[in-house]
Amino acid sequence: xxxxxxxxxxxxxxxxxVGRNYRAHALELxxxxxxxxxxxxxxTSSYITEGEKIKIPVGCxxxxxxxxxxxxxxxxxxxxxxxxxxxxxxxxxxxxDMTARDFQDEAKKKGQPWSLAKGFDTSCPVSSFIxxxxxxxxxxxxxxxxxxxxxxxxxNTKDMIFSIPFLVSYISTYFKLEEGDVILTxxxxxxxxxxEGDVIQAGLGDIVSFTFQVEKS
Amino acid sequence: xxxxxxxxxxxxxxxxxVGRNYRAHALELxxxxxxxxxxxxxxTSSYITEGEKIKIPVGCxxxxxxxxxxxxxxxxxxxxxxxxxxxxxxxxxxxxDMTARDFQDEAKKKGQPWSLAKGFDTSCPVSSFIxxxxxxxxxxxxxxxxxxxxxxxxxNTKDMIFSIPFLVSYISTYFKLEEGDVILTxxxxxxxxxxEGDVIQAGLGDIVSFTFQVEKS
Ligand SMILES: [Mg+2]
Ligand SMILES: [Mg+2]
Ligand SMILES: [Mg+2]
Numbered sequence: 001x002x003x004x005x006x007x008x009x010x011x012x013x014x015x016x017x018v019g020r021n022y023r024a025h026a027l028e029l030x031x032x033x034x035x036x037x038x039x040x041x042x043x044t045s046s047y048i049t050e051g052e053k054i055k056i057p058v059g060c061x062x063x064x065x066x067x068x069x070x071x072x073x074x075x076x077x078x079x080x081x082x083x084x085x086x087x088x089x090x091x092x093x094x095x096x097d098m099t100a101r102d103f104q105d106e107a108k109k110k111g112q113p114w115s116l117a118k119g120f121d122t123s124c125p126v127s128s129f130i131x132x133x134x135x136x137x138x139x140x141x142x143x144x145x146x147x148x149x150x151x152x153x154x155x156n157t158k159d160m161i162f163s164i165p166f167l168v169s170y171i172s173t174y175f176k177l178e179e180g181d182v183i184l185t186x187x188x189x190x191x192x193x194x195x196e197g198d199v200i201q202a203g204l205g206d207i208v209s210f211t212f213q214v215e216k217s
Numbered sequence: 218x219x220x221x222x223x224x225x226x227x228x229x230x231x232x233x234x235v236g237r238n239y240r241a242h243a244l245e246l247x248x249x250x251x252x253x254x255x256x257x258x259x260x261t262s263s264y265i266t267e268g269e270k271i272k273i274p275v276g277c278x279x280x281x282x283x284x285x286x287x288x289x290x291x292x293x294x295x296x297x298x299x300x301x302x303x304x305x306x307x308x309x310x311x312x313x314d315m316t317a318r319d320f321q322d323e324a325k326k327k328g329q330p331w332s333l334a335k336g337f338d339t340s341c342p343v344s345s346f347i348x349x350x351x352x353x354x355x356x357x358x359x360x361x362x363x364x365x366x367x368x369x370x371x372x373n374t375k376d377m378i379f380s381i382p383f384l385v386s387y388i389s390t391y392f393k394l395e396e397g398d399v400i401l402t403x404x405x406x407x408x409x410x411x412x413e414g415d416v417i418q419a420g421l422g423d424i425v426s427f428t429f430q431v432e433k434s
Contacts, residue, residue, distance in 0.1 A: 014260040014262060016332075041330075041332045042258075043230065043231040043233075043258060044231070045230065045231060045394075078338065107328070108328030111325030112255055112331075113236070113255065113256065113331040113332075114330040115258045115331075116256055119391075120391045120392065121393050173275055174274055175260060175336060175338060176262050177262075
């Protein structure tokens with residue numbers, strides 16, 4: 001298995017994201033707590049790294065932040081068992097699942113896909129690659145996010161509904177996982193809007209933090 | 218611009234698909250004719266080529282065929298104008314947008330993403346790359362599909378609601394297009410279910426045809 005995937009952004013070819021994987025977040029948007037993972041895709045063209053800016057997509061009037069733990073796949077596989085799942089994980093990444101909430105609300109109402117709401121350019125700010133050994137308790141780590149220095153999200157990965165091994169196993173039943181693919185594991189409560197000029201800071205335990213500014217596109 | 222993208226399956230990192238781009242198909246599923254393109258993503262891990270089999274995903278009881286013209290991007294770009302759009306097209310591909318219709322119906326009803334319904338492994342059978350010069354009238358070409366030798370879809374790309382240049386321009390407003398990316402332009406009427414053992418044949422004008430067999434996963 002590839003254990004150093006510093007270049008996951010270039011190597012990987014998909015981002016599989018999980019919706020409503022924290023109970024309090026599902027409820028804050030008026031949704032039911034899911035009985036199976038809700039999966040959606042973001043394209044790798046949506047990645048940005050520190051120094052680049054989050055751009056509000058054309059026509060969006062409600063851009064939301066969602067801070068998430070990302071899993072980087074190191075060993076390809078299909079129908080991976082929960083027992084084997086962690087052997088396919090090369091490391092982690094801190095990520096934002098930026099969401100055009102108004103686009104998503106319209107899609108939900110019309111029964112249409114979420115892809116535009118979730119996959120627009122700059123919708124996936126990420127940290128650099130975190131080696132597996134640097135995050136010793138991925139199932140119990142603080143995830144926080146501030147907007148303009150005010151704390152908005154302050155959760156812990158222990159509140160995930162579906163665990164990392166379960167997600168790897170479930171996703172790989174339908175989507176074969178390849179080297180460099182990323183799984184975004186959902187966001188804790190406290191999501192909300194950001195505007196032009198806002199500064200988002202987020203962090204994962206005491207391991208990594210990053211800062212991104214929001215601007216018009 | 219790359220003009221020979223025989224290796225688009227390896228180079229490309231996303232498939233952007235357009236839903237309901239033929240009036241008669243939108244209506245046959247009880248949907249309204251869209252006023253703007255409905256976009257969704259399929260991962261590149263869903264590609265298969267002749268010789269590989271279409272596998273019914275776990276839990277799916279209504280797998281549908283949709284024959285489509287695919288566009289292969291040769292020159293990267295964002296916010297491409299309609300006038301410039303065709304300069305970004307390297308060539309074409311014949312494709313099936315295999316759809317777990319029962320998964321999609323459930324997603325539509327619940328306002329959930331289409332990704333599982335549209336992106337499962339083997340959901341994107343494709344032909345080999347078709348050079349741009351080999352398809353002289355992409356806006357007026359027959360698209361057909363047979364199941365077990367019975368004709369099911371027999372349409373023409375002239376019936377697209379949104380043209381190829383419009384789609385390239387619209388999509389690139391939100392998703393930057395990269396070399397090897399594929400746009401699936403929607404399916405004409407006549408979609409329907411396939412079962413284990415069925416043989417699907419499809420063709421694009423007199424330029425290319427292919428055969429895929431369906432099996433359980
Ligand atoms: Mg979707
Ligand atoms: Mg999210
Ligand atoms: Mg289709």
